[in-house]
Amino acid sequence: MNKFQYDKKGLLIVISGPSGAGKGTVCKALLKEVRNLNISVSMTTRKPRIGEIEGVNYYFVQENEFKKMIKEGELLEYAKVYDNYYGTPKNKVLEKLKHGEDVILEIDIQGALKVKSQFPEGVFIFIVPPSMEELKNRIKKRGTETEEEVTKRFQSSYKEINYISKYNYIVINDDIEKAVERIKSIIIAEKCRVDRLKHTVLKTIEGGI
Template sequence: MEGKRGNLFIFSGPSGVGKGTLRKKLFELVPDLCYSVSVTTRKPRKEELEGHDYFFIDEETFRDYIKANKFAEWAKVHGDYKGTLVSTIDKALAEDHDMVLEIDVQGAMQIRERYPEGIFIFIVPPSWDELENRLRGRKTEKEDDLKKRLEDARTEMEQAKYYDYMVVNNQLEKAVEELKAIIVSERCRIKKQDKTIMRLFNCSN
């Protein structure tokens, strides 16, 4: 309906907390969600696909995108650049699609400034030891890089208080159900249902 816009859900949390796994499982339960694929200068991991997990570009191209104001948010994280395209978000919301962003804390703060109506969800590990175990289990970083990610995680965790929701990723299925509950509750908010109320009951503003 004219004037109706989709919801924007922002998932953040420290590296290794399981954001990607949760997001993929959530999409199996709520298939009508859209995912905003980020742009990054990071080299792809062996299981990652171009255009599905990320758009992989070089640093020069990324800087050109910054100059052209193509990003809704961008940041240098763990030595690599990552960003989310404005066009991707605006198109989805204008077409009344609910979109999920899976981004770092720096990026989330930029998104809040541009899209204050967004729903911000912080994913946390069940313990600090578990976070370190998950990072080591990936076997994708050298020891120095791993230590840097853990240092960054402490800073990122301090930002959780600025989010709307927090989900502890201890048991995968439970965490996914909590994310689904957040999606459903936000979709049922009265302010998102004005057009439906008017249509069903012939109400006027």
């Protein structure tokens, strides 16, 4: 019997937003709640710190290897922070998707836009704080920055929010449980989207009964 079926491939879910929006907290809570969900592990040229495990915290590589991967388009995105490179290895992500696992990528806005250019079929979720006032408070509370740095960081977040139209969804992080619930719903709904499913549905129909 020719049954209708959902696509067996997993989804790449990109969780992004300005610093201070709480993407990290949201992702942690989401991973606790949802089975069959993986977080994408970054690749870096920085040396492992004590306790860091290869393939769990990062994939640790040499700079020449990293540069080779850039050259051969094997990274979904990358950035240089001070002297070290950080990036998302494409193959590791594609492998998991192929096996039907959904992959979460928690990343800043610049990184998310780069991923989108290479993988437009990803699901791009923008996390916003409850208010801009709250965002400023959160940046301040980190306490590691001077007043000037706080203002600079806030202004940068302020500008970055204008990129929301490049995303598919906005989730307001006013309540962590609600935010997680919404992202869970987005994942379920995306698997039902016509663009992802119509191909297999029409193929099933062509197969006759």
